[in-house]
Amino acid sequence: MFANSLIISAGAASVLIALLHVYVILKGPVAYRQFGAGERLASMAERGSWLPALLTSGITITFLIFAYYYIAAGGWVPIPPFLQVGLLAIAALYTVRGVMIVPLLVGGRTLTRFEWGSSLLSLLIGLLHFAATSLYLQHSAALA
Numbered sequence: 001m002f003a004n005s006l007i008i009s010a011g012a013a014s015v016l017i018a019l020l021h022v023y024v025i026l027k028g029p030v031a032y033r034q035f036g037a038g039e040r041l042a043s044m045a046e047r048g049s050w051l052p053a054l055l056t057s058g059i060t061i062t063f064l065i066f067a068y069y070y071i072a073a074g075g076w077v078p079i080p081p082f083l084q085v086g087l088l089a090i091a092a093l094y095t096v097r098g099v100m101i102v103p104l105l106v107g108g109r110t111l112t113r114f115e116w117g118s119s120l121l122s123l124l125i126g127l128l129h130f131a132a133t134s135l136y137l138q139h140s141a142a143l144a
Contacts, residue, residue, distance in 0.1 A: 098123025
């Protein structure tokens, strides 16, 4: 039961990240700046360009796919292709995004609050995903 809760929590984390990206699209340039998308995307959104929303929509869809994989591992939806590999890859992506801050720190760069916060959040979500994946793989092996 705990394993399934952890797996569903990992999926829910990806859904929340996807919803945050929807919020950024809806809120526009202010949110692009607030959430660290960069001045270039924010300026493009101010000028009415569809490119920032298109890029952010792609990111949103990616996070929803991540969520689907974990929700499928929890047994709530049909199993997608390459489930085990997908779970490991998703956990690795979140974790790598979290630790990408290390080379910046070693290089002496001063980081913004957003960079600190997003890196820490990515690392924590990555560790949650790795824990959930580990439990899923253990459970799958026990059934085989």
